[in-house]
Amino acid sequence: MPDFDLAPLTPAIEKYIPLGRPGLLPALHAAQKIYGWIPESVAAEIARHLRVPLADVHGVIEFYSMFYNEPTSRRVIRVCTDIVCGLKGGDGILNRLCEKHGLQPHQTTGDLSLTIESSPCLGLCEHAPNALVGDEAETDIDPKKDSHMLGRPPSWVYGPIRLLTARCGNGTASLEQYGRYEALAKALSMRPEEIVREVKASGLFGRGGAAFPTQIKWESVAAEKADQKYIVCNADESEPGTFKDRILLLDDPHCTIEGMLIAALAVGASKGYIYVRGEYPYIIPPLENALREAREAGWLGGNILGSGFSFDIEIRVGAGAYICGEETALFESIEGKRGFPRVKPPFPTTHGLFGRPTVINNVETLCNVPLIISQGSAEYCKLGTAKSPGPKLFCLSGDVERPGLYEAPFGVTLGELLEMAGGIPGNKQLQAILLGGAAGAFATPDQLDVKMTFEDLRAAGLPLGSGVVMVFDETRDMREALNRLGHFFAHESCGKCYPCQMGTQRQKEILERVASGKTLPDDMIRLQDVGWTMTDASLCGLGQTAASAVLSAIKLWPELFVEGQKSKVG
Numbered sequence: 001m002p003d004f005d006l007a008p009l010t011p012a013i014e015k016y017i018p019l020g021r022p023g024l025l026p027a028l029h030a031a032q033k034i035y036g037w038i039p040e041s042v043a044a045e046i047a048r049h050l051r052v053p054l055a056d057v058h059g060v061i062e063f064y065s066m067f068y069n070e071p072t073s074r075r076v077i078r079v080c081t082d083i084v085c086g087l088k089g090g091d092g093i094l095n096r097l098c099e100k101h102g103l104q105p106h107q108t109t110g111d112l113s114l115t116i117e118s119s120p121c122l123g124l125c126e127h128a129p130n131a132l133v134g135d136e137a138e139t140d141i142d143p144k145k146d147s148h149m150l151g152r153p154p155s156w157v158y159g160p161i162r163l164l165t166a167r168c169g170n171g172t173a174s175l176e177q178y179g180r181y182e183a184l185a186k187a188l189s190m191r192p193e194e195i196v197r198e199v200k201a202s203g204l205f206g207r208g209g210a211a212f213p214t215q216i217k218w219e220s221v222a223a224e225k226a227d228q229k230y231i232v233c234n235a236d237e238s239e240p241g242t243f244k245d246r247i248l249l250l251d252d253p254h255c256t257i258e259g260m261l262i263a264a265l266a267v268g269a270s271k272g273y274i275y276v277r278g279e280y281p282y283i284i285p286p287l288e289n290a291l292r293e294a295r296e297a298g299w300l301g302g303n304i305l306g307s308g309f310s311f312d313i314e315i316r317v318g319a320g321a322y323i324c325g326e327e328t329a330l331f332e333s334i335e336g337k338r339g340f341p342r343v344k345p346p347f348p349t350t351h352g353l354f355g356r357p358t359v360i361n362n363v364e365t366l367c368n369v370p371l372i373i374s375q376g377s378a379e380y381c382k383l384g385t386a387k388s389p390g391p392k393l394f395c396l397s398g399d400v401e402r403p404g405l406y407e408a409p410f411g412v413t414l415g416e417l418l419e420m421a422g423g424i425p426g427n428k429q430l431q432a433i434l435l436g437g438a439a440g441a442f443a444t445p446d447q448l449d450v451k452m453t454f455e456d457l458r459a460a461g462l463p464l465g466s467g468v469v470m471v472f473d474e475t476r477d478m479r480e481a482l483n484r485l486g487h488f489f490a491h492e493s494c495g496k497c498y499p500c501q502m503g504t505q506r507q508k509e510i511l512e513r514v515a516s517g518k519t520l521p522d523d524m525i526r527l528q529d530v531g532w533t534m535t536d537a538s539l540c541g542l543g544q545t546a547a548s549a550v551l552s553a554i555k556l557w558p559e560l561f562v563e564g565q566k567s568k569v570g
Helices: 009-019 021-035 040-050 054-063 083-087 090-101 182-188 192-202 214-223 244-251 253-267 281-296 327-334 363-375 414-420 454-459 478-492 498-515 523-537 541-545 548-556
Strands: 076-080 115-119 131-133 136-139 149-151 230-235 271-276 312-317 358-362 391-398 404-409 430-435 441-443 468-473
Touching (some): 009 040, 021 040, 021 054, 021 312, 021 327, 040 054, 076 090, 083 090, 083 468, 083 478, 090 115, 182 253, 192 214, 192 253, 192 363, 214 253, 214 358, 230 327, 230 363, 244 281, 244 363, 244 391, 253 271, 253 281, 253 363, 271 327, 281 312, 327 358, 358 363, 363 391, 391 414, 404 414, 414 430, 414 468, 430 478, 478 498, 498 523, 523 541, 523 548
Parallel strands (some): 230 271, 230 358, 391 468
Antiparallel strands (some): 430 441, 430 468
C-alpha cells in the first residue's frame, strides 16, 4: 500500500473535528474529494482526529455506496439504470461508455482518471436517461449519440396553479427575489400554540409518502421539555420517480428555510439540519449561499429581528443510501453512523436526533408552511378537498409528452394530469401508471377518473406516496419494469432485519426469472408469500412496501407470472 500525503487532510476536516462522531460523514466527503477514495491511512487519520473507532469508520465507508475504500477516480460517471432511465436506454448508454473506455461497470481506469458505474435513481426522472458526472448532472442524453446537457439540471415546472412553485423554473431565487420572510415575521407576532393550531386547521399532511399529520409531530415536540430540540428537513429524496424536492430546494431554497424557522418557533427548537441526498451535489452551493444570505439579513442565527428567538441550520450530505430517507436512519446518518433504522418506540418526537425531541418534515411539507401562515388556514383550505386541502406537487415521468413537475390542487384527476403533460407520445396507448414510486402500485387506463386525493386514492386501492406518476405506454414490457424494481429494493435494503434482507433478494431472483421468460412453477405464489412476509414483518417502511408494486401487478396481470410466459402485457 503506497504512502499518502496526509498534509491536506487536517485543514480539510478541521471544522468537523470538534463535532466528534457527527463530523464523520462530512469528514469522509472532504477526504474523498482530496484523494478520490479513502485509503486505510486516511481512514485511520480521520478516526484519530474525530476519536471514532477505526472499525466504525470502515463500517460507515462500506455502508454508503458513494464512499470508496478501493482506488477510485475523482471523476466518477454514474449512469442511471433505474426504472425510467432503464426504459429510456440507460443500459445502452452505460455499455457504450464502458466500451469506449475499455471498462466494465464499476471499474476504474488504471491511471485513476475515470470510474464508470451504474446507479439507482438519480432524481432526474423527467430528464431520462441521465447521469451524474462528478458533481454535475448530465441530462437528456440521446442514447444513440453523445449529445447531452451537462451542469445544473433544468427545472421543467407546469400546472394550473403556481403557489409552491411560484419561483421555480428560472434558476435559484436569491433573497432579493424571494423578499422578506413575511410568514416568519407574522409568526413572530403569534404564540407558538397559535402557529401549531393554524397548521392543524390547514389539514397539512406530510408530503414525503407516509402522509402523517404534520400538527401531531409539532404538538408532540412542543409539549416536550428539553434543553435542545431539533428541526430536520428530510431532503434525501430517493424514491424512483420523485424529483419535486430537488426542484424546490434548488430553485427556491429560502422557502424551505423559512418553513424550518416557523416550525422551530412553533415547537421551541434552536437548531436545524437539512439532509441532502448525496446524488444532489449541485444543490449544495446555492443552498449554502441561501443560508448565508438569510444570516446576513438577520433572518437566521441569534436573536432574529430582536425577538429573542434564535435558530440556525447546518447542511448534511448523504452518500448514496435510499434507507436514509427513513427518518430514524437519517438521524443515525447525521450522527455519523450507518443508516440503520431504529426500532420504534421511542419516536422521534421524544427521542429523535441525538436523543432529543425532533420534528422531521420533507421539503415539500415545509414549503407549505409559509403559505399557510401568510394567507391563513381558511384561505389555504379553499384549494383541494375537505379531506385533502391545499396544493400538491406531482412528478410526471416516463411515456408522456412533457415530463416534469406539475402543481395542481388536490382533486385533479389522474386523466387530467396526463392531459396537462400532453398525453402519450407517438399516438400510442396507455398501458399502466405507477403511482407513488417504487413503493407504490399500478393504476390502469380504466382508473383515469380517480381523483388525486388521499381519500379517493385510498378508496381505489392506490397510494399517493410522494406524488410519483410514472407512465408506461403499450409497448413497454412490464416484466422488465418489475425486474428493475426488484433490483432496486435488493440493492437498497440495509440488511438490519431479516425479512427485508432476505425477502428483497428472493423477490429480485424471482422477478429476474419472470423477466427472462424462465418462470418456475409456483413463482407467483412464492412472490406473494415473500411480499406479504416483508410487508408484515419488516422493521421499517422500506421492507414494508418493497413488494407493493409487485403485489399490485400480480393482481392486475397474473398472466405475466405464468411458467413460460414470454409476451408482454399490452
